[in-house]
Amino acid sequence: MMQPMQMALPVTLPDDETFSAYFGGEGSLEVTHLKNALEAIHQDFQFTYLCGLGDSGKSHLLYATCIHAQEQGLSTILLSLREVINFGPAVLDGLEALDVVCIDDVHLVAGNESWEKALFNFFNRFNEPGKCLVVTADLLPNMLNLSLPDLESRFTWGTTFQIRSMSDDDKAEALVKRAKMRGLELSDECARFLLTRLSRDMRALLDVLDKLDHASMAAQRKLTIPFIKTTLNL
Template identity: 75%
Template sequence: MDKDPMQMALPVTLPDDETFTSYFGGENSQVVMHLQTILDKVTSHGNKFEFTYLCGLAESGKSHLLYASCVQAQELGLSTILLTMSDIIHLSPDLLDGLETMDVLCIDDLHLIAGNIKWEKAIFNFYNRFNEHGKVLIFAADLLPDMLNIELPDLESRLKWGTTFQIRSMSDDDKAEALVKRAKMRGLELSLECARFLLTRLSRDMRALVDILNKLDHASIVQQRKITIPFIKTTLNL
């Protein structure tokens, strides 16, 4: 069977640099090892079905882990798709029909289906169809399964079957180090002092910070200048 990645229109665009390599997890390194391991085993003949539930509040990096899982799956030649419930909750659950042919499927913001019985039933039925050897299913939500207020008892039960990780939210120090790491990966020198300055003066959202880093990277190349606090102030009009 052809294992080339399916070219599907995703509700989200996978960030180029949100990979396992760029993930700064601190205490969450175990979940990275788990996800890498189960994805590497997908191509193994007869490998069992793998379900992973990631739980964490905003800024915990769980969405990054979903993106990274899709990137690795694609690199392995596996078909994969990432759905974000905040983008599709208003659509018909029928959009899940046929996705059981994928090798790896990730769903973010699963907590949003709580109380929406149509989506709860759709996710339950999809789980049962997708539960086959060699498949990987990864859900991410803000809360643990028994705290979601899921109305369908059978779905709540299914959500407890897999491996669950509670993802620790990133501290400001974690974010600063993560930003320095992102910069280094693209050949850009960013000091911890500068990273902390960005955190105190601008957004603490990692995606917003990476967008700012992109702007600083471009400006530093154009102006042939190192990134310093005065340079940041001038470039960002602070």
């Protein structure tokens, strides 16, 4: 059996991309389902399809699934098609040796015959008890305009969740919650200030939070709007 390729694949996972940090809540249907899927992994093949537009938290759920699986001693990989698509579908070779495979943004390969065929073949190789596959896309399988009907069919086999995009209130709440997990106090006012002055992309906002965390520790200062303005040159 071929060994999984390692080029351009994530080596570490963000420490705070956990189920408990998910903006939808640890008790949400999607989190509960993913936890249960990992518990039932040795009984049947587990497949979950997550879809949603924009900042819906899909990628967060993939990170959290891998972290939770690793805590159970399962081997995992998170494959971002956005990052590896140019390497070609050979990046899927050998991944069936792992227990849990998470694939982000499968919609990016819709209409690409070689990628669609490779995903279909991987699905068939991976489809056995002891394996868990979670994929994300922006739309439901029948809306992806896939050229391979059999792949569309496979994507409907498991449990599908449509996840709504985060509102500004959700993002502000998520920033405050994530800051608290780091031992950092971020007021609602400061969170909303960041949303009005910066990109609303959640990943970019979390990168800014990381920068503010380090700056706050170095300066021994609380996060205030003036401090944020100075630190970020706003």
